[in-house]
Amino acid sequence: MDKIHINELRKELIKNELDGLLITAPANIRYISGFTAGADARLLLTLEDQFIFTDSRYRDQVWLECPSWVYQEEKPPGLEKLSDKAADLHRIGFEEAYVNYAFYQKLSQIKPVIWEPVRGLIESLRRIKTSAELAKLREAARIGDEVFIDILSVIRAGMDEKSLADTIVHLLRQKGCEREAFDAIVVSGENAALPHGRPGKKLISPGDMVTMDFGGIFEGYAGDMTRTVGIKPATQRFKDIYQKVREAQQIGLDTIRAGVGGREVDQKVRQCLQKYGLDQYFTHSTGHGVGLDIHEAPALSFSSEDTLQENMVVTVEPGIYIPGWGGIRIEDTVVVTLNGIEILTHSSKELLNI
Template structure:
């Protein structure tokens, strides 16, 4: 935590800020270890590291953030934070705060309040060894759940029943909660990249796309596999193998020094060789950490170059209305010589 604060203070100095107010849940946890989320705020200056929360969380904050100065807020909430921040000439405020919180701070701080964007998120891009271990374990949990699903999914189940199996499996394997609502979409519904599991019954010959993950010690897992139910026809096998080729090609390209935009372009071109790029509408991947979607973004719009310690997904997909869809996703850790694949589940087409 001390190293993170030191890096943040260097950023504040470059921006000529006297301090910064932190409101975002993930950033509060990253800097202080406090899990109280939206019921806490941080004020960080060159000399102080203050944690503000109310009486419901003071004992928790003392345990989780023993090196921080704890200030108990009393009604009206935010007054103590305003008073402390009001001593400084120029205070940054995350631009992700609610409008209500901004108004409350602005009433007291006025022109000294400066909206800032992405300062903490920039620090979070390169993961520390402990963070990488947590992400590896989150990925392992996802892979274990996938192995369990291969023995339990069968024709006649509903998509919703499969999603329920994912949720219970993540908890049983050690996840604190789901990274997001699990996706389990089959048949024509698989053409919906973020479709919601419903009452559709799995039928022989269906494709079934499973996209899910769980948090482990605050760090998110994210993986996708597409399987076939009962049997797979030649069209499904052909399109699956072409997508798998593009996905594996993308993983092979990952290494420090590669631009995210070029990585996205090359994966898209690989699908284009098969005439499938027109069915691939989203980015090739994204960063993963305290949030399931964070920087860097692996897309045509990104200006980021990969660096060692970044953790990203590679997840091309094809979505064809009237037919269905396929997606394959791995989470990988970037290094100087390539990447470490932390999603350890088979990727060949599995018929269950």
């Protein structure tokens, strides 16, 4: 898979009149090389060669994970070997979002190289997934669905939010994920009014809504799903708002196809909620891309300039958050197709009262 990515990136280097690119973002390192310890490595990709700079702890790992890359033993922040490989190049790009000023000052001392800041060069390639990437995203989603089924038999009034979140994380790993994609969000009752609330010692009570937003990493790729369930006896207000959020989410799903703008999807969802006087309580974007990062391009938001393309992977996750009452969010991860979507997360969205 990395050979496809390397070839595409080299085309971008030529297009941008660069002789090479220094890659420092861990997700981008994994995308281009397959190396999984990107926080302790750097890559230098040129039009002819490809070097990986890391320390001796990872020598064998480099040979196993990315044998086509030339190993250079150099522990960050060392620059001696990088300087040697860069010295014959004229213009080298660096990922400006992942290079601090102190490191840039060191780079600028490598003469006669001209260091050019670049933004989004690799991220733009990551938007459209290969068949191998899609297979990993499907598996991450499948595991999430299995976890949700198991959780339905665990959740009950009297348990605290953190215990439920810990159970979710345990199940994700038990079923094959290498780790969680983000800290699991489990919020209940009034806490559910916090879109990214942290699970705490609050006890789940009868009549509460419980929002669970979670996902695991499978071979580097993230799953992401949210479901909100009710604890008996569910109130009529919860039932009514739940159906309206579900309607808005379905409109978002129905809008997506290749060629549609991310802004248009967001607008359709907001128009549905506005019809019910709920749009003021929808305080975040409709969705985001998912891949090696849990949040990546494209965006489904009011300010998005992205146009959806086949094999992009995005979430659709409208939510309503009412201070003093609670909140409801429903989220699926989907693949964009020419004429619609492939839904990856298949957990029930029926109003469940437990």
